[in-house]
Amino acid sequence: MENNKNPNIRFKGFTDPWEQRKFTDITFLSGEKNKDNLPYESYSVTNENGFVPQNEQFENGGTMATADKRMYYIVSKNSFAYNPARINVGSIGYYDGPENVIVSSLYEVFKTSEDIDDRYLWHWFKSNNFKKLIEQYQEGGVRLYFYYDKLCMCSLPTPSIQEQIKIGRYFDNLDNLITIHQRKYNKLLNVKKSMLEKMFPKNGSNIPEIRFKGFTDPWEQRKLGDIITEYKETVDSDCTLPILTSSKTEGVILQEEHFGRKQQHDITGYNILPRNYCTYRNRSDGVDFTFNINKCSDKGIISKFYPVFSGKNSDVFFLSLVLNNSEEVVREIAYTCTGTGQKVLSFLDLQKIKVRVPNFDEQKEIAAYFDSFDHLITLHQRELEKLQNIKKSMLEKMFV
Incomplete structure (x- = not known):
């Protein structure tokens, strides 16, 4: 640059070079108090979806459902609004609906001048540039706030209106x-x-x-010990096979991809996990155990806390589906695992569980x-x- x-x-x-424009020159407060207590629909602003009707966000319509709305702000078409205490997590909204709505008096509501494209500004608000300004100017003690007067202390880099629109x-x-x-x-x-x-x-x-x-x-009820078989082959510290891990959201994955970096530790005693074999972490903070198939490596290694097994006259892919999704089996796993802190589901105990196949x-x-x-x-x-x-x-x- x-x-x-x-x-x-x-x-x-x-x-053409971009120019710095102060927010005090390109925006203005536009929220007017609903002094006549008009029955406008009540809205909130979330970091995920921007403006959201309160009756969609809350089952009972939220605190504004039965409140006196004379102190709340009217939001008209083409307005920005945010809660000064939540702007740091991205809770800002742009309203372009045809009918006026209202938001809590805690919100800051403003519009822009004609030489700023609202869609350009909206996306700039989602950039790291804006996050840095919030961190710089927010104030408070336990809870930090970024009021409109702080926004007016900031500047916005802007190109021509034509480039903004693009x-x-x-x-x-x-x-x-x-x-x-x-x-x-x-x-x-x-x-x-x-x-x-x-x-x-x-x-x-x-x-x-x-x-x-x-x-x-x-379908027949079978004991898992009759239809699965443990694969037990461990390695020493010189093994060069890829190190794997298994999680509920990612399945079996390379450990360095899961953690974002290579882990430095002794791999002695790690279990070999061939492709298309199943594994699970035999201890959990709750009773939630996840069974995953290795689809990412022809042969890898995984911590000794992850038993490895295949099907015996049964399809191990199918069994992993049953173990993860059958409510009947999930309940039995919860009853079978042991421990007062972390729950443990040993492979021996796993084999005692009955499943329908x-x-x-x-x-x-x-x-x-x-x-x-x-x-x-x-x-x-x-x-x-x-x-x-x-x-x-x-x-x-x-x-x-």
Whole structure:
């Protein structure tokens, strides 16, 4: 950057240096008290969704549902609003609805002058540049505040209005893409959750609600010790296989990816975890144990606190689904694990647990279905993360 007056990335055709504009020159307080106690809809501002109707955010409509609203601020179209005590976590909103609404008198409500594009300013508020100004000017003791008068002490780097509009539209389009992929991702998660409920028997039944064509036999209750087998092979300190770990959100993953750096510790006694074998951490702060399949490495090693097992005349992918999602099995695991602080589920105790299973062919069909579903979910998750990373990078590079 040249004297901090130009961003790293600009749209073609824009070369003029950016100017610093004080907020006191480009914004003005616009909230008016609802002195006639008009029945406008009550809104809050959240860091995730901006303006949100209080009756959607709170089951009972929130504190404003029955309150005297004469002291609250009226928010009209094209207004910004934020709570001075929560702006540090990103709770700022932009209202562009057609009807006036109201917010608590705790909020700061303001609009912009004509030479500032609201969408440009909105995205700048989401950048690290604004976060740094908040940290610099907020005040208070136990709770910190960033009032409008502090905002007016700050300056905003601005290009021409034409370039502002370009930048605002670019980030609006990027946000739309992110929203589309987020919805697709959430929809896939919900469909998977629904199918997990319907494709496994419930409430002691031995027949699920939904089955693949051709399968009609009732599921049988089997002891896990009869259908799984432990894989026990340990390593010494000279082993060079990749170190793995397993978590509820990430599955089996390289340890350095999970922690963001390589861990330095003695690996003597670590268990070998081959591809397509199952593992779980045998101790938990609660009764929540997660069973994951190694899909990330042909052969890795994992802490001795992670037993490794495969299926015996059964499909281990299917069994991991049962262990993670069957309410009946999850309850039995909770009863079986031991310990007063951390709960421990030894492999010996795991083998005592009973599960309901169909025949081997149906197990494979169910496992293949959810494996392909997980693959689709992962693709959408990666695309979503890619877009989010692009936005984060461009917020740094397109603003001064």
